[in-house]
Each structure stands twice: as structure tokens, then as C-alpha cells.
Amino acid sequence: MTTTAELSVSPAVRRSAELEQQLALDPGRFRVLTGDRPTGALHLGHYFGTLHNRVRLQDLGVDVFVLIADYQVLTDRDVAERLTEHVEGLLLDYLAIGIDPARTTVFNHSAVPALNQLLLPFLSLVSVAELGRNPTVKDEIAHSRQSAVSGLMYTYPVHQAADILFCKGNLVPVGQDQLPHLEITRTVARRFNERYGDVFPEPDALLSAAPLLLGTDATKMSKSRGNSIALGADADETARLIKGATTDADRHITYDPELRPGVSSLVLLAALCLGRDPHEVAEEIGGSGAAGLKRTVTEAVNAAMAPIRARRAEYAQDMGYVRDVLRAGNERANAVAEATLTEVREAMGMFS
Structure with missing residues (x-):
């Protein structure tokens, strides 16, 4: 018997299969946004689950943006500990697995102010009830280590919408559990376009076909549980x-x-x-x-x-080069974000 969950996911699965065919035929028409929070070392679960696929998309000829989401570290914790170390670790892992900074833009949240300014108009397009019903937000709140839920936790899906839409990303690699987040992004894009004119694409989900790797304790592999094998492990x-x-x-x-x-x-x-x-x-x-x-x-x-x-x-051995990769990525991301923000202001009738 087919369950309600299976029925709701099947269109996304079918659409993802169609997108894979289109990627093979015309990869240049796609722009992908993906990324990681710098909360610890990337591990083998990340490699086989997402990192390997980023290199595949890059090598196909897709325009890939990889976000180091340093601001989003604060969604479920009070402070961003060892942030510089974790950011540099992500950069080393990206380069080691084959991310090519000449073809993929690697950047971090806090270095792109125009991206984060999109959060304000985007928040006006969704209700508090819609954010509260988001299953991923509810799950994050249930497992949060904070004594109280911050406003940033509720706005997390809208911040992700800004991450995706600032570069007009039209394809987002996700697992099925992230579909509700992407639906908020699609809702934000649709409502903005209806209210102010066509500016943003409604991004599609590219569902991961990667099988699930458990941690060494046979539970979910996680940076915080100490049950993973880091890419940097010897x-x-x-x-x-x-x-x-x-x-x-x-x-x-x-x-x-x-x-x-x-x-x-x-x-x-x-x-x-x-x-x-x-x-x-x-x-x-x-x-x-x-x-x-x-x-x-x-x-x-x-x-x-x-x-x-x-x-x-x-x-x-050459951290100067590694930091230059991020600096160059931030420059490109800033240029893209400024252009998008200018377009948004013009569409909304604001002074630039």
C-alpha cells in the first residue's frame, strides 16, 4: 500500500530524474547553490552524500556556488566556536576532493552583506505560522541545545531562501528531509514575483541518490556525536x-x-x-x-x-593560497549579490 509520504515525495523524485536528463543535455543553463555550516570536520558521510556530487556537477559544466554558512552556525548554538579553524578546514576539504575555484564559487555568509539584506523583504512574504509549521524547523527546535529558541531559528528557512535566490540558483541538491525548506524558497520566489514582477526563478530540488552511511556506533553519522571518520583523518x-x-x-x-x-x-x-x-x-x-x-x-x-x-x-602547506580561494569567491559572490539586490530594490520601487 502506498503511503501519503510516498505519494507526496514521488513527484519530486520524478522531477529530479527529469532534471538529471536535462543536466546531461544542457548543464550550462543550471546554477546550483549548496553548502555547509562550519561546525566541525567534514566526514565520509558528507563525501559520499554530497561532496562527490558537487564535483560531478562542476565537471558537467554547471555553475556551482558553495556556501560556507558561518552565520547559520548560530541557529542552534549560542556561539560560533573555533570558526576560523572550521572554515579553513572546509576549504581544505573542498580543494582536496576536487572543487576547482576556477569553476566553482566558494564564499561565506558574513562576507556578502547584500545577500543577507534580502532577508528583510523575504521575511515579509511568509507568515510566522508558515515558519512554525516547517517540519525541519520543528525538528531543529526539538533537538536544540539552546535554553530558548532564537528568532534566527525560525527565520532559518528564509535565510536559506536568500542563500539560494541571491545568485538566482535554479537547482538545489537536497535530501528528501530538506524538501520543506526548499518549498519555502519556492514560495518566497513565487510571492516576490507576483507582488513585484519576475526577478527570481523557482528552484528545483535535485534529490540525492546517495545511500545513507551510519556512524561507527550504528546511529546517524554526525560531526557532534563523535561517530564519524573525518576526511582529514590519517x-x-x-x-x-x-x-x-x-x-x-x-x-x-x-x-x-x-x-x-x-x-x-x-x-x-x-x-x-x-x-x-x-x-x-x-x-x-x-x-x-x-x-x-x-x-x-x-x-x-x-x-x-x-x-x-x-x-x-x-x-x-600553503594556507595563503587557500585563503585567496575564499577571498576570490567572496568577490564574485558580492558582485552577484549586489546586482540582485539592485534588481530587487528597483522592482520594489526603492531608492538604490
Whole structure:
């Protein structure tokens, strides 16, 4: 029996498949906005879930904007700790995985004032009730570590709308859980255009087909839970983390994500690194047990990540260049944001 959730997601899935076909035929007509909050080290879940796809889109010829969302760090925490360190870590990871600053614009929130000025007119286009009903906002509030919910938490989806629309992004890679956020962006664009004239595209969702990797404790992989393998981890640290990963008592290794989540996530990680089917990897390991599984995973991860780690270490020797990448990206983002803000002011009949 088809559930209501499945019915509501199916149009987005179908649309995403159509967009993939269009990307192959005419990548130049798309502009993608994506990004990360600098709250800690990026890990293997990020790599296989989103980072690898950014490089794919860049290499297809899509105009990609990657946002380091430093202001949004404050949505669910009181202070932005070790911010410079985390921003520089993101930059190193981006360069190491193959982000090319000549083809992809990397920038940070706080360096683009015109982007953030879009928040004011955009907030006038949505109601408090609409923001409060947003399921992602409700979930963030439920899991917030703050003693009280800040106004920034409620405006988070509208700030994301400004992130996407400042550069007139028309394609946003998301997971299905982020569809409500993108719908607010589409609502903001539509209402602005209806009220003031056509300025913004209504961006489409490009749904991720990436399988879910669990953390080493068999729960959701997260920077804050200490259950991930950072892209910047060395071979010894990777081996130590995998050795401590959660498995189960069944010695025969199979790939069954529903019944054996910990074991299956490790099998999947090895398969992704090897470019193989997880069922085949599990069958090969067979009766070698958890020790054989972890040995296979460790070897696969370290082999796959070795060139990325080498490039990361090389870039880390020239942080001047790394900072120049962000400076150049900020310059381009500022030019784009200023042009968009001027267009918005003219459409609204304001003095520039």
C-alpha cells in the first residue's frame, strides 16, 4: 500500500530524474547553490552524500556556488566556536576532493552583506505560522541545545531562501528531509514575483541518490556525536575508528540494512570506496566475521582516501593560497549579490 509520504515525495523524485536528463543535455543553463555550516570536520558521510556530487556537477559544466554558512552556525548554538579553524578546514576539504575555484564559487555568509539584506523583504512574504509549521524547523527546535529558541531559528528557512535566490540558483541538491525548506524558497520566489514582477526563478530540488552511511556506533553519522571518520583523518586514525565500530554477534557477514544496520553500513562504506555492489562485498567477506569485515573496510577506505589526504596535506602547506580561494569567491559572490539586490530594490520601487 502506498503511503501519503510516498505519494507526496514521488513527484519530486520524478522531477529530479527529469532534471538529471536535462543536466546531461544542457548543464550550462543550471546554477546550483549548496553548502555547509562550519561546525566541525567534514566526514565520509558528507563525501559520499554530497561532496562527490558537487564535483560531478562542476565537471558537467554547471555553475556551482558553495556556501560556507558561518552565520547559520548560530541557529542552534549560542556561539560560533573555533570558526576560523572550521572554515579553513572546509576549504581544505573542498580543494582536496576536487572543487576547482576556477569553476566553482566558494564564499561565506558574513562576507556578502547584500545577500543577507534580502532577508528583510523575504521575511515579509511568509507568515510566522508558515515558519512554525516547517517540519525541519520543528525538528531543529526539538533537538536544540539552546535554553530558548532564537528568532534566527525560525527565520532559518528564509535565510536559506536568500542563500539560494541571491545568485538566482535554479537547482538545489537536497535530501528528501530538506524538501520543506526548499518549498519555502519556492514560495518566497513565487510571492516576490507576483507582488513585484519576475526577478527570481523557482528552484528545483535535485534529490540525492546517495545511500545513507551510519556512524561507527550504528546511529546517524554526525560531526557532534563523535561517530564519524573525518576526511582529514590519517590512515592510523581511520583504522582505530573502524576497529571500534559497532557490529553484531552473527559471524557470517551479509548486507541487510534493516536487520543488521551496523554491519551493513560498514559493508556499504567498503563498497562505495571500491566502486562495487555491497551484496558482492558482503558475500566475499562471508564467514570472516567482524574482524574480516573491518579489515576490508579499513583497506578500502584508506586506499580510496589516500589521494584526497595527500592533496589536503599539500594545500595545508600553503594556507595563503587557500585563503585567496575564499577571498576570490567572496568577490564574485558580492558582485552577484549586489546586482540582485539592485534588481530587487528597483522592482520594489526603492531608492538604490
